[in-house]
Amino acid sequence: MNPTLVAVVLSLFSAVAYASAAVAQERLAARTAGSGTGTLRLLTRGAWWWSVTLNASAALLHVAALKYGTLTLVQPLGALTLVAAVPLGARLAGRRVSAVEWRGTALTLTGLAALLVTASGAAPDEVLSLPQALAVAGTTAAVIGVLTRGARPGLRHATASGFASGVASALTQTVTVAATNRSDSPFSPQVVVVALLVAAFAAGGLLLSQTAYQGGLGAPLAVVTLANPLAAAVIGLSLLGERLQGGAAGLLLAFAGASTAAWGVVTLSRSAPEPAEAPADSRPTGLPDGLTDGLTDDLRDGSADDDHPVAAVLALESGPPAYEPSLVPRRPGSGHLTSL
DSSP states (O other): OOHHHHHHHHHHHHHHHHHHHHHHHHHHHHHHTTTTOOHHHHTTOHHHHHHHHHHHHHHHHHHHHHHHSOHHHHGGGGGHHHHHHHHHHHHHHTOOOOHHHHHHHHHHHHHHHHHHHHHOOSOOOOOOOHHHHHHHHHHHHHHHHHHHTTOOSSHHHHHHHHHHHHHHHHHHHHHHHHHTOTTSOTTOHHHHHHHHHHHHHHHHHHHHHHHHGGGOSHHHHHHHHHHHHHHHHHHHHHHSOOOOTTHHHHHHHHHHHHHHHHHHHHHHHHOOOOOOOOOGGGSOSSSOHHHHHHHHHHHHHSHHHHHOOOOOGGGOOOSSOOOOOOEEESSTTOOOEEEO
16 A cells, blocks of 8 residues: 555544544643642543543554654644544534634645645655754754743743654654664664653653643644644754655645645634533523523533543633632521522
């Protein structure tokens, strides 16, 4: 089978898993922002484990794609994360895909198609040497340190997350190709050291994205999606001998495709329709208005999120949970409740 086709199919499945994990992370970050929730507390939350599982599955699919496709081919396909999120989010939100979402999807797919034409090629066979891998890791760590030093959660953390994930993918390709090369030992010093670097940058990218999503999903997810292939493409073109097809014309087509795909990603990330209100006749009756509203909010935003963390990607809104009045006795022995 054509290795390019295999890489594209694997990248598609990986994007679906990453989109689902991003939504679960955003929901969890919005709920815990400013609450001082520690790591041990997160371990008890099903949404956290769900996002970890989805990220792990997506990472495995991504590793398999890197075995069959070059960095300049596989990494831009990460933009399919947002494309996959559109139908998933619309279906779970019980709404139709909006015109803005269709436009963003069309732009992204058109740009990716142009990139596929220029980036298609044989399966990768070159890898980073150990000195090159260490140099890339050191440079990236320094850039991440500059981006995140003293910065509030937001786009700088998202950029750092994208760089970390892109470098992790480049190092992963080195590990995958070197470990499956029958002429070398799968446990050579090069493979072991680079594998440790992969683990460090992958974990760092996950934590940085979790921090970035505290300010909302849209813009940070777009920045992560764009910074990731940028970092990987720089490594692939400068150190791994990857080339774009078609010469000067191919370079222009790749630039046009990348610009169009980036435009589509930004369009998708900015599309955030308001969540639908619960029907009036679905509210509990026979209860005070404040208690009725609180129960309705719980039914809409509570258990459903834990059971289905893949909510409407483009319909989520960040921020602290809505205020719910607490109920206290009006006076001793009165048998009535009032809200503060």
